Amino acid sequence: MTTTIAPFSYIDTDWQIPGRIRDAHRRSWERLSAAGDWWTGAERVSIAAECRRASALVDGLPDPGAGPAELPEAAVFAIHRLIGDLPNVSRDWYDATVSADGMSDARYVELLGVLVAVWSVDEFHRAAGLPLEPLPSPITGEPTQRRPAGLADNGSWPPTLAAKSLADSEADIYLGFPRAANVWAAMSLHPDSVRWLNDLFHAHYLSWEEIGDLETEHRTLTRAQLEIMAGRVSALNECFY
Amino acid sequence: MSHVNLLGRSGSDDQYELSAAVDVAVDSGVPHGRLLLQFCDAAVGRRANLAEIRAAVRRELGDTAAIEAAANIANFQRMVRIADGCGIPLDDRTKEASEGWRDQLGLHQYASAANTA
Numbered sequence: 001m002t003t004t005i006a007p008f009s010y011i012d013t014d015w016q017i018p019g020r021i022r023d024a025h026r027r028s029w030e031r032l033s034a035a036g037d038w039w040t041g042a043e044r045v046s047i048a049a050e051c052r053r054a055s056a057l058v059d060g061l062p063d064p065g066a067g068p069a070e071l072p073e074a075a076v077f078a079i080h081r082l083i084g085d086l087p088n089v090s091r092d093w094y095d096a097t098v099s100a101d102g103m104s105d106a107r108y109v110e111l112l113g114v115l116v117a118v119w120s121v122d123e124f125h126r127a128a129g130l131p132l133e134p135l136p137s138p139i140t141g142e143p144t145q146r147r148p149a150g151l152a153d154n155g156s157w158p159p160t161l162a163a164k165s166l167a168d169s170e171a172d173i174y175l176g177f178p179r180a181a182n183v184w185a186a187m188s189l190h191p192d193s194v195r196w197l198n199d200l201f202h203a204h205y206l207s208w209e210e211i212g213d214l215e216t217e218h219r220t221l222t223r224a225q226l227e228i229m230a231g232r233v234s235a236l237n238e239c240f241y
Numbered sequence: 242m243s244h245v246n247l248l249g250r251s252g253s254d255d256q257y258e259l260s261a262a263v264d265v266a267v268d269s270g271v272p273h274g275r276l277l278l279q280f281c282d283a284a285v286g287r288r289a290n291l292a293e294i295r296a297a298v299r300r301e302l303g304d305t306a307a308i309e310a311a312a313n314i315a316n317f318q319r320m321v322r323i324a325d326g327c328g329i330p331l332d333d334r335t336k337e338a339s340e341g342w343r344d345q346l347g348l349h350q351y352a353s354a355a356n357t358a
Contacts, residue, residue: 015308016304016305016308017308018308021312059287082326083322086322089325089326091328094328109327112323115322116326119318120315123284123315123318124311124314127291127310127311128307128311129291129292129295155329156329156330157327158327181332181335182331182332186329197323200316200319201316204312204313204319205313205316214251219309220302221277221306222251222271223251224271224272225272225273225274225310226309226313227247227248227251228257228271228274228277229277229280229281229313229314230248230313230317231263232261232278232281232282233313233318234262234317234320235263236281236282236286237285238351239321239324239325
């Protein structure tokens, strides 16, 4: 279930995986294994393991097993809903989740940050027909319990950081842009989740700089090909945003 | 679905049929669009023909494009969960630019429409 050998080596495949993708996946496993602001490394690896259990349940596959740490019941429930029952995520459900034992808005956002990173790395492997990478061994350490300054209600369920409100310690998360799209800012209650998102977003799709440049082709797939696929994946998930 | 907006902007006026994102029977006008949409459906829907579709993408578009397509699916499997998991509102510019086609595509029928003011 866990490994300490170099992850994402892609040596048993005839795919030529771009270094951009391979390196972002390796950094993802390094981030995953370390303590965050609100969860230990063991808990973060357990969030990843529960993410895989939720996916296996939806797909009718054998249970891959739990992670090294026990998670609050509300966290387990949240993971299964976010993976397998997305259309039923609602404001009432969010409010109940962040108020449950062992949870908070900050713990929810960090959980979401881990979940979406691991899920997307795994989804790349599933789409490409590659085996899933074994989860990393957790690194010992305690969460910082640091909540960034400048959080405000900007319309999302969790409070977020506006670009103009960033303290020096978070000044990098929007890469110097004067404003951030709502989906970019959504997880800013946990700034490292935004940094992780930036890394995988560029590896899997385009950088935030490239997204606004519709005149240049940045990938082998054309921009229109990338965007019709984006729309289709959103539609299949019934995502209005 | 905000990226449907970018699809429209990536071509000349009406070059692409945006409704292909919700109805695969519609020709998007995007080169190899139908095959790429089949790849999305097979991967997200865990269809039994995923390997066959992936091989077709690889054969017709090449290895690099096929890997980019798999990565693109992964990216938006992530982004929809951030959007819906945080109940984010539409960005003002997106809202203004997409009012027409959101109705046309029937997106207001999605449960998540109630979460995205």
